[in-house]
Amino acid sequence: MSKNLIPKIAKMLGVEIGEEFKIDIRSNDIFQITESGIWMKKDVNKDEWVEMPFEFMMLCNGDANIVKLPWKPKEGTEVYTFSFTTHEYNSRFCPHKGVWYVTKWNWAGFPWQIAALDKGWVFSTKQEAEAALPAVAAEMGVDYEL
Structure with a gap:
């Protein structure tokens, strides 16, 4: 056969x-x-x-x-996106300045996850998210760490 x-x-x-x-x-x-x-x-x-x-x-x-079709994660799938941490920043107009980094989520289809997916900020691998972060950070005018 x-x-x-x-x-x-x-x-x-x-x-x-x-x-x-x-x-x-x-x-x-x-x-x-x-x-x-x-x-x-x-x-x-x-x-x-x-x-x-x-x-x-x-x-x-x-x-x-x-x-x-546009990629859409299945429920429970590990995906990667961006988050930020705040550090004290010495300005009376901006007391905190965020530093963006790549983080992992478990996909559950929450509204905020769907919004990030629609924005193009949800990735199937950490490497894809890390590759996208510099351009996103530049677009958003924020600092980032890899």
Whole structure:
């Protein structure tokens, strides 16, 4: 019996098995590749999927392209973002000056976490957060530590 090639095809297409994405020729639909093929979400509010072999063929032939969805952490996932510590600052107009640094959260979907995600300040790795911090700190006009 031959080996299942779908996981390799998914990787070649730039997605993980089970990752949700869109396809440019069907921009309103959500898809995912599993080890048994490509599936389209039947209803965005339910976990019902229907197999779509034609779209799989279109992707493999290069007649369609995957459109990645914005990354969204799953509940309980460790993510990285920014926080700050205050140090006494000798100014009557700004008694505390914050120093930003990278910190770890457990994702729970709190409103303040969603706001940080929407701002682009939530990362899947510490390295990604550390790489982004200098530009964010410059934009915000704050000091930072790595």
